[in-house]
Amino acid sequence: MTVVDSVDGRGNSNDRVRRHNLSVVLRLVHRSRGIPRSALTRQTGLNRSTIAALVGELVERGLIVEAEPDASNQVGRPSPIALPAPRAVAIAINPEIDAVTVAVVGLGGTVLTRVRRPTPTVPSVAEAVSVAADAVAELRAEFEKSHTIVGIGVAVPGLVRARDGVVRLAPHLGWIDEPVAGALEAATGYPVRAANDANAGTVAESIFGAGRGVADLIYLNGGASGIGGGIISAGRVIVGVEGYAGEFGHTLVNTSGTACHCGASGCLETEVRRDRLLNLLALTDVDSDELEATLVAARSPEVRREVERQLDFLAVALRNAINTLNPSKIILGGFLSSLYAVAPQYLDAMVATQPLLAPREAVSVVRSELGANRLMIGAAELAFEGVLDDPASFGQVG
Amino acid sequence: MTVVDSVDGRGNSNDRVRRHNLSVVLRLVHRSRGIPRSALTRQTGLNRSTIAALVGELVERGLIVEAEPDASNQVGRPSPIALPAPRAVAIAINPEIDAVTVAVVGLGGTVLTRVRRPTPTVPSVAEAVSVAADAVAELRAEFEKSHTIVGIGVAVPGLVRARDGVVRLAPHLGWIDEPVAGALEAATGYPVRAANDANAGTVAESIFGAGRGVADLIYLNGGASGIGGGIISAGRVIVGVEGYAGEFGHTLVNTSGTACHCGASGCLETEVRRDRLLNLLALTDVDSDELEATLVAARSPEVRREVERQLDFLAVALRNAINTLNPSKIILGGFLSSLYAVAPQYLDAMVATQPLLAPREAVSVVRSELGANRLMIGAAELAFEGVLDDPASFGQVG
DNA sequence: GACGATTTGTTGTTAGGTAAAACATATTAC
C-alpha cells in the first residue's frame, strides 16, 4: 500500500502536505475518540515534533482538545490524550415515511440531540424539507453560540446521486428526481450532502460500530421498506460512478421469484421481508427490539420455517457478495440482524459452504453494533467529510 | 476527491512528496504512451519548473525518455513528448492447462517478446515453474544487457492470495495451496507477484484497453475453463481482503441450476459455458477468433436459442453487478465478448430493463479491446507496480 | 518577412514543512 494516493493523477504541493497531514491526524482522532499523541506519532510515522505542531494547529482551530494523560502504567513520560473538540458539530437529517428525524452530532460521532418530527402522511419533498428546516432552525438557535455547525448530511431511503444530492428514486417516499440537497441548502443556508441511508449506515458501522478497524466489509440492512447495503473496500466506501452502489436488495436470489417494484423479479428484498415476519407473528408496527424479542421467543414451526426460508435467500446474496468482493466481515443490521440472532448457526453453516473456499475462510458474519443513532452518525459523517479532508478550512489560526 | 489519500492513516513526510510526485508523473507517462510535458503540468497541477525537475530525474533514472515535440499546430513553444523508456521491462508468466506463456513487456504496456511453451500434460506447479524458469533464463540472456528487468508478474487461472502469491485453488490446473510466487522467486531470483488471470485482464483493459479513462468498471471474461472478472472502482482495483475479489463466475443465476465444482449450484459459469457453444457448433479446440466467426455466421435456431439462453443468465449476473457496484462500463472478454457480438441488442435490452433505473442509465456494455496479449500486459503490471509506486527505487541519479 | 501574441522551457530565489538532534520532563522499575 502506498502512503499517498496517485490514482487521480494530481501532484502534491508543499502546503498540501500540511493539509494532508492535518487531515490524517484529525481523522485518527475522530475515529478513535481519544488517542494519545504518542500513538498518533506511531500510527502516522511522522516525527514527534511534527505531530506536536499538527496537533497544536488543530487545537488552535478548535477541532480537537488535549486532555490529561491516562494513568497508563507505562514507563516514560505520559502523553496527552487528543480528543475531538466538542465545538465542531454537524446536523443529520433522515426523512422517513412517517417522520423526519434531525440530530446534532459532534465530531467523534457523538449524538448530542435528536428530534423526531412525525408527519401526518408520507411527506412530499417540500414537506420534508420544510419540517427539517424548521427543526434545523431550532437546533441552530440552541447550538449556534456554543458550537460551530459545519454542515448538513442527509440519509435518504433511496438512490441518491452523490454529485449533487438529487434523489433519483425513493420508492417508499414516492420521490423521483428530487433535488433534495439543493432544496435543503436553500432552506437552511448550510452546505448539504445527501446519500443513501444504507450507505450512511455502512459508514457509521465502519467507523464507530461493528466494522471498526476492518478495511473490507459489507453492510446489509433490513428495513421496513426493503434491503439496502454498502461496501467498504480497502478502507474506502465504494459508491460507484454516481453513488448508487450497494443495492444488494435487488440481487437475484430466486429464479422463480415474484416481480419486484424495481422491474426485475426474484430480488432479495421481495423474498426476505420484514412484513412477512410481522404477519406470521401477528404484530403490527413494532420497533426493532420488539420484533427481535418476539422472533427469538417464537416457537412455532411456521415461524421457524419462514426464518429459515428467508435466511436461505439471504445466504444466496451473501454468497454472491463474498465471491465478488472478498470481505473480511459482513455486518447485518435491522431485521436481518434479528433473523441472524434467531438462527446464527443456520446462516453460518450456509456461509461456510456456499461461497468459494478461499474467500469464505476470510469472512465472518456479525450483527451491527450501533443502534438507532446509526443513520444520524452516518449522515453527519457526510457533513464532516469536508472538514476531515481539509481541517485548515475550519476555524482560524492566530 | 482528495488530492492525497489518507485512508491508511500514514502521514506525509517531505521526501515522500518527491516520491509521490515522481510516481504520479511516471504513471501518467506509463498510461499515456507519449504525453507532452505541458500536459503533465496541467494534469498534475504542479508547476512547470517542478515537472521539469521530476521528468529530469525520471529520464536520468532511465524510466522515461523525451522525444521531439509533435508538429502540433499550436501557438507557443512546443513541448517535448515524454515516453516510457524502452529500457524498463517486466516478465509476464501465464500457466495454462496445455502450456506456459512467458513474455517480456515494456513500460507502457508494449509486449516485446512472447514465447509459448506447450506442456505434454496439465503441468504440476513444479513443472510449470521449471518451464517458466527456463524461458525466463533465455529471455534474461537476451534482454539483460540492453534492458533492466524489474520483476515478474504471474497471471494464474485461479484464486491467488495477494499477500504472498500462494495459489489457493486453480481448479483446472489442479493446484491447491501452492506457493507459486515463492517457487518462481527461488527459481529465477526475481521478485514475483501473482494474481488471478481475470484480475490481470481487468487491469490491462483498464489501463490500455476498453477501460482507458474509466474509473468505475467491471470486466468479465469467458475462458475455456470458466468465467472470471475484476472490478475497478474509483480508479482502483478492488481486490478484497486477501485478493480473491471478482469471482463473478460463481454468482447465482439459476435457482434450479446444476451443481458447480465450487460446491454451490446455479453458478454463472455452470450455465454460461464455452464448451456448450463448441458442441453445438461441432467445433473442437478452436481459438477465440474462429469461435466467434463461426458463432456469428451460425444460422441454426438451436445455436441462437443457446446464445440467448446464455445471455439471459449473463444478464442476471450483470444486473447484480450493476446494482451493487454502479459501474460506468462493463467490459466483456473471451467468449462472453463473442456471445455479445452475436446478439448485442438482445443483451442490451436486458441490461436496459433489469437493473435499477438510476445505475442502469449510467452503464454501457462494451467488448474488450486487447487481444491475446491482455494477460501478459496485466501480469507485467503487477511487476511494474513497485517501480510505479516508487520510481526512486529504480536506476541511479548522478 | 517582421512583429506581436502565446505558450512553454529554464534558471535563480524564496517560502514552508518535516526530520533530526539535543535537551527537558514525567513516569516505572529496582
Added chain:
DNA sequence: GTAATATGTTTTACCTAACAACAAATCGTC
C-alpha cells in the same frame, strides 16, 4: 533515590515546490 525509558519541546538544517523573470519556439497578421 537512582537508573531506565518514553515522550514533550526547542532549535536547526534540509528538501521540495512555487514563484518570478527571462528565454525560446511557434502561430497569426499585416
